[in-house]
Amino acid sequence: MNTHQHTAKPIVRITSEPQIIAADEPAFFVISVTENYKNIPLEEVHTxxxxxxxxxxxxxxxxxxxxxxxxxxxYYVSETFPSSGKYLLFMDYKPIDHPAAIAKHTIEVAGKYLYKRSESDTKLASVIDGYTVILVNGKDLKTNTGQSLQFSIEKDSILLEEKDMQPYLGANAHIVMIGKADKDFLHIHPMSDNRFPIYAETYIEKAGLYRMWVQFKIDGKIHTTDFTVEVSEGDETEGNHNSHGAHH
Structure with a gap:
């Protein structure tokens, strides 16, 4: 009987080429997830x-x-950054026989700086490629309780339904929330709900301003919309103190 238990989290390392990353120039990253100095296999999660x-x-x-x-x-990937400044990289992975995890890495990008006004005003509607996406319950987001995210999508004055969405990463959309203050990260995958073309459930631990990105696929194209939401402090209730895995 195998009684071995993993007591330490695997170590995630990331290296870049070139070491000094510049805006508008491709950067190449090598990411390793190791245990006892050996790369370990990862499970497929959301394809x-x-x-x-x-x-x-x-x-x-x-x-x-x-x-x-x-x-x-x-693992190998390339990226081209639009401006100089600080960037955060969140790696979402699940080693076999380990729980799913998020590793955060910060990099500095040199070169030209493109100023863009920080998003601090609530934004509950986002328009992309003719699609108007609205976070219907965006004014009701609270901590300390299971929280739903309800989105409507309209194009050419027609409301889309769940059946109009194409699968993207094993679901009908993909959602990320990141806190403005301390960069808390939530990776959320929607579930089926015939009331909304995109619907998800999560648990938000901290109140404050969050930026949110929702990606969905229609007619073979991935569309990315962005939102800014204020999460208020909810009433603490019994049995709602854990995040019950709703982030994934």
Whole structure:
């Protein structure tokens, strides 16, 4: 009987080429997840072995890419950053026989600086490629309770339904929330609900301002919308103190 238990989290390392990353120039990253100095295998979660979410410190720029597994068990990906400044990289992964985890890494990008006003006003509607996406219950988000996210989508004065969505990463959309203050990260995958084309449930532990990105696929194209939401402090209730895995 195998009684071995993993007591330590695997170690995540990321290296870049070139070491000094410049805006508008491709940067190449090698990511390793190791235990006892050996690369360990990862499970496929939402159709990918690793999700890499990238944002600038101001949370005005976002990208979601998927590093590719190499023969040696490392993961390789490239990115081109639009401006100099500080960027946060969130790696979402699940080693076999380990719980799912998020690793956060910070990088500095040199070169030209593109000023973009920080998003601090509530934004509950986002328009992309002719689609108007509204976070219907965006004024009701609270901590200390299971929280639903309800989205409507309209194009050409027609409200879309769940059946109009194409699968993207094993669900009908993909949602990321990041806190403005301390960069708390929530990775949320919607579930089926015939009332809304995009519907999800999560648990938000901290009140405050969050930036949110919602990606969905229609007619073979991925559309990325952004929102800014204020999460208020909810009443503490019995049995609602854990995040019950709703982030994934």
């Amino acid at each position: 990918m072995k690793m999700h890499l979410l990238l944002v600038n410190e101001e949370l005005t720029w976002f990208d979601h890419i998927h590093p590719e597994e190499q023969v040696d068990g490392t």
